[in-house]
Amino acid sequence: MKENILGVDVCGDTYEQLADKLLEDIEHGRKSFIVAINPEKIMKAQQDEELNHLLNQATYQIPDGIGIILASMLKGGKIRKRVTGIDMMLHLCKEAAIHQKKVFLYGAKPGIADEAKSKLEEMYPGIQIVGTLDGYEKDEQVIEARINESKAEIIFVALGSPTQENWIISHKDKLSPSVYQGVGGSFDVISGRLNRAPAFFQRFGLEWLYRLLKEPWRWKRQLVLPKFLIKVLKG
Template sequence: MKKEQYLGVNVSVMTYDEILDDLRSRISEGKQSTVIAVNPEKVITANKNPLVKELINESTYQIPDGIGMILASKVKGGSLKERVTGVDMMERLLRFAAEEGHGVFFYGAKEEVVSEAKRKLEERFPTLNIAGYENGYTKDNQALVDKINASGAKLLFVALGSPKQELWIKENMKHLNVKVFQGVGGSFDVFSGRTKRAPEFYRRFGLEWLYRLMKEPKRIKRQMNLPKFLIRVLFSR
């Protein structure tokens, strides 16, 4: 599986369709797979925290979520052609699950958020089997693992924030019958309607960061990670 590396962090070069085709084969072979979104902010964090770097690099698919990853690939002569965002990857996986007849399970976020996301997604994908869900405030982890296994779900979406969600997946996947794991951050908020995505124009040109910055000027400190990241990539070997 071809990957590129930026500041020691792996990034998959596969498109949405290529990932789904590969997952189809891996599920049929009984293999477990993990999906993690990678952006400049997360790469910088990974360079400060070895555990975060390990969680990213051990994943099956490190999807390039953020225009900064595409720009870095261009700077270094790589082959990344398109963003593969976490929320869009989740949507494609849900459609894939509906078409293939795989059950899915949601874990994380507030009760009213995850339950509303479930309701709206069932309306959107009538053949989707959301086999179960649990909010992110449960205290009994073993009961949660048992509930997920009892549901028969093949895909699990975990919304605990990064890197907490990836750490939870790493620690629990060996005890689960799930085949595909994705840490999805605030995606339940998007699908529940609580959070609005940037308009299509901004998404098409990779300018979601600009839209969010205009809505929340206080994000400027976080957005400064993009130029820092590109400068470091430019001068890296």
């Protein structure tokens, strides 16, 4: 079941429910596209029709951000748990290892996807990561050939948003994978190059506060959340 928040669809499924649906999509050869939704993206989509259309084209829009939970509560919706982009990726990797589904990592700076591959192989013994490719490769034929030759069923795309989502939309119908997820800087975090907020901040949806404490100059960006919630209330 999806809820619509200021014109953008958001799924209410848990990690487990989404994983079940995605495994079913793979079995039936259906193309699935996962996009993470947060208040910043929704606010940008208010002024950008193309972005709005792009977000709503996804098969599954996951509620990545405490602001989405608050918005759902304010509107009488039922979304009560976040599904973050990186945790969705990790949950899918766990399921891929269990069900022997092939995974491809595409994007980030040279070497990062390979480092993320090594870490994921440690975390999920038996996982089949059948290929990696950095985001600096510009030859479309090389990119498509590498992905298709790998026979991957799940691909994680780390090109930054909305570049990665646009790439997925324009390429998914000519590539072998069934499941596509844009994962932003997740390879950097998994590889250990970038630190994630401590578990306490994650548990209470306070990553934004952790980032603000670490990088106080980001305070203007944090104003998006109250503006978003006021707009939701008015809407």
